[in-house]
Amino acid sequence: MLELRLDRVTKRFGTKIAVDAFDHVLSEGVYGLLGANGAGKTTLMRMLCSLLLPDGGEIRFQGERIGEMGARYRRILGYLPQEFGFYPEFTAERYLTYLARLKAVPPRLLLEKLDEIWELTGLADVRKQKLRSFSGGMLRRLGIGQAILNDPDVLILDEPTSGLDPKERIRFRNIISSLGKDRIVLLSTHIVQDVEFIADEILLLKDGRLKASGTPAEVMQKARGHVWECLVDEGWAGRLEERWPVSNLKTAGDQVCLRIVSAEKPVPDAAACEPNLEDAYLFFMQEAGNGREKQGLAQNAPAGRRG
Amino acid sequence: MNLFIVELQKILSRRIVWIGMTVIVSFMALWVWESIVAAEDTVVDGVRYRGLEAIRKDREIARTWEGPLTAEKLFRILDTYGIAGDETDGGLVRREGNWVSRYATDLLTDYRNREDPGAVRMLSGEALAMEEERIARNPSYFCYTQNMDFLYEAAYSMNLLLLVLTAVVLAPVFAQEHQALTAPVLLTCAKGVRETAVSKCAAALALAEGIYLLANGTLLGAYLMIYGMDGLRATNLCGIGAGIGFASLTNGQLWGINLAWGAFGMCLMCALTLFFSAKLRQSFLSLSAALACLAGGIASFYVLPVLFGFAGLRILFRLAGMCSPFPMMLAASTGAAAMPVTAGIVLWLLISCAVGIRRYWRPA
Numbered sequence: 001m002l003e004l005r006l007d008r009v010t011k012r013f014g015t016k017i018a019v020d021a022f023d024h025v026l027s028e029g030v031y032g033l034l035g036a037n038g039a040g041k042t043t044l045m046r047m048l049c050s051l052l053l054p055d056g057g058e059i060r061f062q063g064e065r066i067g068e069m070g071a072r073y074r075r076i077l078g079y080l081p082q083e084f085g086f087y088p089e090f091t092a093e094r095y096l097t098y099l100a101r102l103k104a105v106p107p108r109l110l111l112e113k114l115d116e117i118w119e120l121t122g123l124a125d126v127r128k129q130k131l132r133s134f135s136g137g138m139l140r141r142l143g144i145g146q147a148i149l150n151d152p153d154v155l156i157l158d159e160p161t162s163g164l165d166p167k168e169r170i171r172f173r174n175i176i177s178s179l180g181k182d183r184i185v186l187l188s189t190h191i192v193q194d195v196e197f198i199a200d201e202i203l204l205l206k207d208g209r210l211k212a213s214g215t216p217a218e219v220m221q222k223a224r225g226h227v228w229e230c231l232v233d234e235g236w237a238g239r240l241e242e243r244w245p246v247s248n249l250k251t252a253g254d255q256v257c258l259r260i261v262s263a264e265k266p267v268p269d270a271a272a273c274e275p276n277l278e279d280a281y282l283f284f285m286q287e288a289g290n291g292r293e294k295q296g297l298a299q300n301a302p303a304g305r306r307g
Numbered sequence: 308m309n310l311f312i313v314e315l316q317k318i319l320s321r322r323i324v325w326i327g328m329t330v331i332v333s334f335m336a337l338w339v340w341e342s343i344v345a346a347e348d349t350v351v352d353g354v355r356y357r358g359l360e361a362i363r364k365d366r367e368i369a370r371t372w373e374g375p376l377t378a379e380k381l382f383r384i385l386d387t388y389g390i391a392g393d394e395t396d397g398g399l400v401r402r403e404g405n406w407v408s409r410y411a412t413d414l415l416t417d418y419r420n421r422e423d424p425g426a427v428r429m430l431s432g433e434a435l436a437m438e439e440e441r442i443a444r445n446p447s448y449f450c451y452t453q454n455m456d457f458l459y460e461a462a463y464s465m466n467l468l469l470l471v472l473t474a475v476v477l478a479p480v481f482a483q484e485h486q487a488l489t490a491p492v493l494l495t496c497a498k499g500v501r502e503t504a505v506s507k508c509a510a511a512l513a514l515a516e517g518i519y520l521l522a523n524g525t526l527l528g529a530y531l532m533i534y535g536m537d538g539l540r541a542t543n544l545c546g547i548g549a550g551i552g553f554a555s556l557t558n559g560q561l562w563g564i565n566l567a568w569g570a571f572g573m574c575l576m577c578a579l580t581l582f583f584s585a586k587l588r589q590s591f592l593s594l595s596a597a598l599a600c601l602a603g604g605i606a607s608f609y610v611l612p613v614l615f616g617f618a619g620l621r622i623l624f625r626l627a628g629m630c631s632p633f634p635m636m637l638a639a640s641t642g643a644a645a646m647p648v649t650a651g652i653v654l655w656l657l658i659s660c661a662v663g664i665r666r667y668w669r670p671a
């Protein structure tokens with residue numbers, strides 16, 4: 001049984017509080033960290049990797065402070081940074097061999113391990129190529145490959161699927177899901193569907209604070225009664241959009257079908273409907289906000305996907 | 308996979324290393340050939356020889372006079388070959404005589420500071436007595452040391468360039484990992500922290516010292532091939548260097564000391580650059596800081612004595628001298644007593660740098 005305990009973890013940059021008294025206990029499973037740009041996801045993950053020191057609170061792995069564990073903690077840690085730097089002159093094979101050496105992968109297991117990674121990342125054909133010739137998506141896959149090279153107990157993936165084509169994204173989603181069986185996987189993303197299907201638990205982060213957590217079903221449940229659908233003309237649609245977060249908008253003739261997240265019924269003939277994860281996300285993001293706040297996710301969502 | 312080799316390759320993969328080395332080597336080679344070898348000439352039995360042939364003739368003659376230097380020997384040299392003044396040949400002024408007679412002329416006549424360029428007169432009276440006394444006071448071993456002083460100068464200039472090259476080449480060692488965003492992955496690997504830092508330091512030091520030894524070896528080797536080994540036996544630069552200290556040491560021993568001293572200076576430069584690279588996490592800033600230290604060291608070597616006089620600042624001068632690889636004069640001017648204290652301070656500086664390198668992995 002693994003346990004990574006975050007106890008009122010806080011990080012400030014100057015006057016800006018990037019992560020604010022974050023409390024949570026992580027154990028085996030996949031955790032999806034959702035939050036807008038600047039919500040503090042990367043900052044939180046960097047603290048979990050001991051790259052940043054919390055200004056307050058502490059992080060313990062199996063009861064021990066990670067800062068004091070040093071190399072022992074790094075040995076069970078895998079990390080994919082949001083911005084993944086590489087050595088352009090290295091070939092993929094050389095890069096992974098180098099990291100395997102740094103991660104203290106036993107030499108006798110190296111070849112086997114590398115084959116496994118090539119298989120997993122689908123980079124077998126280009127392993128002899130220099131990294132400078134790699135596309136963004138290929139680098140992302142290599143990045144995930146290096147993160148799991150040492151079979152980590154704690155796997156931290158900062159936007160692992162960004163830049164991947166849809167097919168690869170789905171493939172990696174499944175891979176990550178399978179990785180979560182016997183280890184702690186924490187991944188951040190902007191793409192709600194990515195976590196909806198694979199996360200055992202979702203952590204919603206806003207302005208450095210944990211707004212909600214739970215299984216996707218639980219999180220969606222909490223937004224129940226706050227999601228409405230209505231058919232209005234275009235003028236109205238504009239006004240409603242200004243007032244409430246709109247999780248979806250679809251034009252039907254000269255009318256517009258709106259999906260609105262709101263505590264009260266936005267228009268008399270609006271019908272309550274079952275929230276999906278995007279609705280729930282918007283619900284939690286606008287809560288305690290000014291109602292007109294619309295965070296990145298809604299705009300990222302393909303329009304009309306769920307008419 | 309050997310981490311030391313990987314780190315070495317990371318450094319060597321930057322083109323600046325090779326460009327810098329090539330520039331320095333070609334510059335030195337050109338300089339040595341143009342201003343030294345091509346300019347050699349000597350007159351033996353009325354025949355003027357040039358270049359390598361002139362050197363061979365001079366060496367042969369000097370061999371017959373090798374041994375302790377006395378005023379009496381210098382007089383005998385002048386008796387044998389005559390005073391070596393200047394001759395004018397179609398507007399071109401050239402020196403008469405051979406290396407040995409020119410040497411004696413420089414010491415026993417007013418050739419160097421004569422008013423009338425035509426006539427060279429023997430020293431006499433008080434001036435001669437002073438020169439004789441100086442020679443007697445600084446016993447030296449005389450042999451062919453043509454351009455040995457130039458060799459010291461050339462080594463000094465070259466090593467200054469090498470110090471700059473060291474800063475340029477090593478400034479990115481830690482900083483680049485942060486700048487290229489490769490550090491987060493390295494720093495979350497079991498052996499990505501101390502082991503990596505140690506490998507980086509080892510690779511950096513090995514490279515800097517390797518380049519240093521190679522360059523100095525080449526320069527000294529070139530000198531010895533051109534001028535022969537005779538000069539290494541001389542002491543006191545055959546009297547010219549009298550008064551600069553280390554009077555009893557031969558040129559060979561002096562070179563050994565200077566090489567070691569310079570290697571130490573190189574090590575300090577290495578440590579400073581790596582420290583800044585780890586602390587500032589920015590290649591260009593680290594380079595600027597390291598070069599500022601070097602410039603400060605060299606400047607204080609020239610400026611502080613003028614500002615404060617020598618006496619009270621021996622240690623400072625010595626420290627400054629650590630940055631200049633050939634601090635012969637410095638050693639002489641501050642005296643051996645300051646040596647242990649200096650060594651202590653330098654050692655402390657080295658250790659602080661080594662400790663400071665931990666900033667590379669210190670969490671923000």
Ligand SMILES: Nc1ncnc2c1ncn2[C@@H]1O[C@H](COP(=O)(O)OP(=O)(O)OP(=O)(O)O)[C@@H](O)[C@H]1O
Binds near residue numbers: 013
């Ligand atoms: N090194 C830093 N210095 C100053 N402020 C920082 C630093 N790193 C992050 N911040 C600030 O902290 C806040 C959280 O940033 P963080 O990168 O953790 O957000 P994020 O959730 O990862 O965003 P994104 O989705 O864009 O990656 C932001 O307001 C950011 O400006």
Ligand SMILES: [Mg+2]
Binds near residue numbers: 041042043082158
């Ligand atoms: Mg981020």
